[in-house]
Amino acid sequence: MTTTSDLLLEIADDELILGWRDSEWTGIAPSLEEDVAFSSIAQNEIGHARALYELAARELGTDADALAFDRDPGEYRSAPLVERRRMDWAHTIARHFLYETADEIRLATLKESDNAEVAGLAAKMDREEQYHRLHARMWEERLRDEPRFRDAVHELWPFALGVLPPEQRATLAQHVGLDEVDAVERGQHSDELRELWEEMTIVRRSVPGATW
């Protein structure tokens, strides 16, 4: 496997799993307005995952759905931050805020890629992510004086650092205003990922080889 598809899969898996987690809020968010907003964000993330998988799939000789669904949970490269199952709203917004801040740093590098297709896709994703960032910052401003929100940010902070490679973490710490600590690194999957995988592939696995 080449470095490009490695990197693409890392980001794609983050977006896929986060999109799946965000869609857990569809229908039950704190307000109807927020429900609609969070569902849109979930759809965007999954759309990004699909576009990234398509790029990687060409190189790997497979297709986007096979990459999204047909690998063993151990093969996913997602960061532990996105794997955590639906939490309360304070943790959800803390994750949203931390992830979007990290993602902005990651996309800025990707937009400079020598691979024109990768750079183009990163630019396209970044245009949509801008709205996610506005949304995340609006909520961060609303909740920043709430102790339960501040606790959630601190709890998830080591996980957020693990979204980025070590050389980009100082920038993240600067943007978030927290000190760098030991990161919870990629590659150590929780049981929550396997549980999610069991559920997200349950229909697909029920009739192997079928078209859905």
Place this chain on the structure above:
Amino acid sequence: MTDQAFLQYVQSGGQVETTDWMPDDYRAKLVKFIEMHGNSELMGVLPEREWILRAPTLQRKLALTAKVQDEVGHSQLIYRVVEDLGKPREQCLADLISGKSKFHNVFHYPTKTWGDVGVIAWLVDAAAIISQKALLKCSYAPYARIMKKICWEESFHILHGRDVVLTMMNGTGEQRELVQEAVTRWWGPLMQFHGNPIAKDEDPMYVWRIKSQGNEEARQQFLDGYVPQIWELGLTVPDPKLRKNDDGVWEYSEPDWDELKHVVTGHGPKTQERLEFRRTFLEQEAWVRSVVLAQAA
């Protein structure tokens, strides 16, 4: 204007705006009818959202999330109309979870397989769009106006549902079986969906021209539009009496009206569980609404 003059006005096709005078009885009927519609959109989210996590391809995942999101958006629009008539959204939600107000029969049942997801989006949404299209001419103009957007979006849901069903029917024997089981499971509730065949002139919702067609008219339209499609796909409808007579009227076995009454009064197989689920999240997230409201004040 007297109540009688108002009645004549709406019966001759006249429409009413929020700030216009209206009889108390008309306002009360509007609130009851529109609130139930809003409740149904919101409760209709629950049977389908269970499958958002299990959608078998990325395309289906996106389509189903978007569909459920549309339903939430519809409930938002509809509750706003109710709010303008004097009943705040918080009150609607409180009455919903306490069981005081009602929601449509089909949303009280469980969804068992991916076949249900296709059949709900195709046939339940088809039944719903027939009722909703009849609201485009509602005597209460603000409700009629939002129905344009709602009908437009619902028509995409039907296409999505039909595509899910079609793909499964072109798949393996096991997949076809899932669709057939779902059609069999949903047929009873679908036949009850448009309500008992009360004469339209005795239906207060028709008398006030809140809806523009009677229950049986809607059911006939559903049968005429969808039974031929169901048969064409090689599916069977679980009603040996079902046939179209020479006069164009569909004949069918009497739907179970006792079941309908039992279900919509809060005794459906999933009613209490789903209301409890809504209640849990409303309570759990109350602090978020307090924070936002305090800042807005």
